Amino acid sequence: MSDSDTDYLSADEESVNIDEQLDIIPVEIASEVGEVIAHNEPVEFQRGLPDQHTYLGHEFNSIPGRVIFADDEIVELCIPDQSGMETVAPPLPGQTVPLGFFTWRARNTAAKIIQGNHTFGVLPREDNVYQFAEVKILPEVSLSSVANSYISGHNLRLSKLSQLKSLSSVPSFIFDLYDPNILMEKIKLHVKTLDGTAILAVMPNSEILDICYWLILQLPFSEEFTMELLSMNCVVQRLRAILSVIGKFEQGVCCKECNSSLAVTSDSLALSLHGPHGTFVNPGGYIHDTLTYSNASGIDVITSPTMEFSWFPGYNWQIMICHSCGEHLGWKFTNKDLNPDNFFCFTKSSVSLRITKKEDSPENFWVM
Numbered sequence: 001m002s003d004s005d006t007d008y009l010s011a012d013e014e015s016v017n018i019d020e021q022l023d024i025i026p027v028e029i030a031s032e033v034g035e036v037i038a039h040n041e042p043v044e045f046q047r048g049l050p051d052q053h054t055y056l057g058h059e060f061n062s063i064p065g066r067v068i069f070a071d072d073e074i075v076e077l078c079i080p081d082q083s084g085m086e087t088v089a090p091p092l093p094g095q096t097v098p099l100g101f102f103t104w105r106a107r108n109t110a111a112k113i114i115q116g117n118h119t120f121g122v123l124p125r126e127d128n129v130y131q132f133a134e135v136k137i138l139p140e141v142s143l144s145s146v147a148n149s150y151i152s153g154h155n156l157r158l159s160k161l162s163q164l165k166s167l168s169s170v171p172s173f174i175f176d177l178y179d180p181n182i183l184m185e186k187i188k189l190h191v192k193t194l195d196g197t198a199i200l201a202v203m204p205n206s207e208i209l210d211i212c213y214w215l216i217l218q219l220p221f222s223e224e225f226t227m228e229l230l231s232m233n234c235v236v237q238r239l240r241a242i243l244s245v246i247g248k249f250e251q252g253v254c255c256k257e258c259n260s261s262l263a264v265t266s267d268s269l270a271l272s273l274h275g276p277h278g279t280f281v282n283p284g285g286y287i288h289d290t291l292t293y294s295n296a297s298g299i300d301v302i303t304s305p306t307m308e309f310s311w312f313p314g315y316n317w318q319i320m321i322c323h324s325c326g327e328h329l330g331w332k333f334t335n336k337d338l339n340p341d342n343f344f345c346f347t348k349s350s351v352s353l354r355i356t357k358k359e360d361s362p363e364n365f366w367v368m
Contacts, residue, residue, distance in 0.1 A: 212239060
């Protein structure tokens, strides 16, 4: 367990009574919990609550929206002081990341960012020696634009890429290898095999590019593979990369350190509106990407339950470690008066999907 994870150990290890904590639970939940205590009937947990980050208190300032820059534009970004702030993995487009600014200089910088265009940069702490950075916005390559150039060069008037496919001498299956819609359907089939319908049921109805980023968050890909996906500048290339590895996964979720079995992907549990994935910050400023499961094995709980700074309002949490190697895995959440009455929240950095077959060659065959 890393030093940053031990921030939770300073919490009061005595069990906390729900009545004593009603002041930190939203009013509508507090009233329902009161009814639960009175009538002894479990209340369904409201999946929209984790996204509100109520554990941060009234000082939490939500900055919605996104800033769009032009391709190849050079942007100067402010790099806030990240003292006491840790990130595990790079944030993805569309992801909401809670940040804690713990120094007066960082708070002052954050205030200026909020007053400006809400855009800033985040670096690993060991690299955070800069106050500003110049960033070049890389273009997202679309294969359809390449096809359109071909159409224009040959004076063709085609309304759909499928028409070019039917007229081309290139075999049809070659087109299918690079068709984003076909690739996405194949990925969905693999996800359904791994996860049942837990992830597909909350899959956003949006552009394939956005769904691609969303899938990267919902599946326990390694940080290294995530960085490789982000380095690609074409959604088709990302989809082919995901498809090339997802077919090798078994249903087992295992400890990244010792490969011990911990859970199965079919027990994936969506406790937010966006799916099983969540991003939270602890009192020490350490940001965790997490995945929730309804069942787990091979874990040990090492602290008493507490509701202090709970990411899931109404639930007590306990630190859990791997029974085999002692590595910090995440937290077990419990409340017998809520449904579900318990679940397991793993950090994405501590788990991985078990691979059925590894490639002998290090070559990434998905690269176009």
